Amino acid sequence: MGSKPLNRRALLKNGAALAGGLTLGAAAPASGGQQTADHHAPPSWPMIKGDKDMIAYGDRSKYVTSVRIAHPVGGRPSPDQFGLTFHIATPLQDSVGVITPSSLHYVATTRGAFMPDIDPKQHRFMIHGLVDRPLTFTMDDLKRLPSVTRLHFIECAGNRSSRAAKNVQQTHGMVSCAEWTGVLLSTLLKECGVKSSAKWFVAEGAEEVKGASSMPIAKAMDDCILAYGMNGEAVRPQNGFPLRLMVPGFEGIFHTKYLRRIKIVDRYYMNYNDFGHLDQDAKVAALEYQIGPKSVITFPSGEQQLPGKGFYEISGLAWSGGGTIKLVEVSTDGGKKWNKAEFKGTPQRMAFTRFGYQWNWDGSETEILSRCTDEVGQVQPTRAQIAKYWNKPYDQTFSVPGLDNSVQPWHIASDGKVTNGFA
């Protein structure tokens, strides 16, 4: 820690700015320009004493208070009175970069669930069905095999903005991105020898409901990962410890947690989750597997307060189940003019891409939006564009068919208050 007064003042300033980004309540007073700090006596901070726990496994600052919330607002609580978890949304408004900390990763369960407390030494993973050699692996076995480490997002099918949602955690918080490490499923399938009659595979978890989904064998051979690592450590229990299936770009429910078994089969197995994917309309059914191109501005976003006109770097996240993000555009005038945003880092396939756009706000009321284009040419639409495609009137009864990847408008009032443009 610097001991010179100058450094301390810089630290204080940065600290205030950081707090503004992290906790909304603190933003307005801290950035009002009138610092109350005594210039003659730089504050002497209390010292954090290292204790055994903190040495063993570090904590964040007590001033960083960003937390997950039950989703959706007014919906089923997590935990409920029995300690069951249902849906929990990540605080995107506080996110920086592209990695969601494991502690803040969104969580969804197919129904309210306890987490299985699995001893990894006892855990087994089996591949069988239409293979030449069924195989069972221990976790140690899996860690001997060639591994991959990749950034991938996961998004819940229920991640859709609504008029009732007030901030980006409520509108978009059921998506997260982590660095996943594990073995490619294709590596194991080659080890087992897949028969030519294989068309689908069923992945199944070891939790109480033994969640199972059917997926195309082409996806298994393409890029699915049996992940044991997440953000540099073991996958967390809420995210499927000790082993979870990553199905990059597919909707969240396919990313089977507590993975214990994969069966190679010749048909769609029509388990409960599969039944949930059935639809009357083939077009809607097609839009309920792979996540579409999607982006959202995380700063400034709903419930935040701009202290006044002037410079802001608009910041946000873009992702697509179709692959790499190729372009992000930002509009600061309600969608009349679109401007190319800057990528922070190199976009990766089925991963968050952080974007920025430098903006001088003139202090007048406006709406800011972002849209993205992915490597296969899919463009993120507005809800009005989607309604037009489906030949439906765009009014308050309109619901986006399939997964909702529509553009999120943030309204900025002349007093700097940011609100949901759908409200």
Next chain:
Amino acid sequence: MGSHRILAFAFVLPVLLIGGATAVAQGPAFGIGRAPTPEEIKALDIAIGPTGEELPPGKGTAKEGAQLYRTKGCAGCHGAEGIGGAAPILKSKDPKNPDLWARGRILPLRAPFATTVWDYINRGMPLNREGTLTADEVYSLTAYLLFINDVIPEDQALDQQSLPKVKMPIGDNYAPLPDWKPRTKRLAGYPY
């Protein structure tokens, strides 16, 4: 370790190039993992596909199922006769609607195969006591739920052979599943 890996890849690579995604006759590249015994496979093989080949022996009727529905606590969450509880309803509130899709998302009515109903009861019920039902009990409860949705008569016994043959009312009246391919759009002709 390093040289082993190189050897392994040297082996895998030609197979990849020639073999394509499926239909690869090849030996194991790494020799890691062990063959599960038939008993181990059977114990885990609980996903019941449309042919019912994974179904265990056993049988049950709707009458037995009606009793179990009460004694096993199903009614507590799903309502006295499949309606009126906090958990998903198991019987349509609009059973006469000619549009089956309009009758609601009800598993024992809208599922294209009766095996799906058996599978889910066996896999995930009763809440917090999963895996405690016997095969006979699961057949009975399946029969009961199909009976209250007018899918089978009350006296029809279900077993390994008859369950997969139950004609579900939805038939094939649902959209074909998407033919997913890597690096393609979600839906041909859809720009978004």
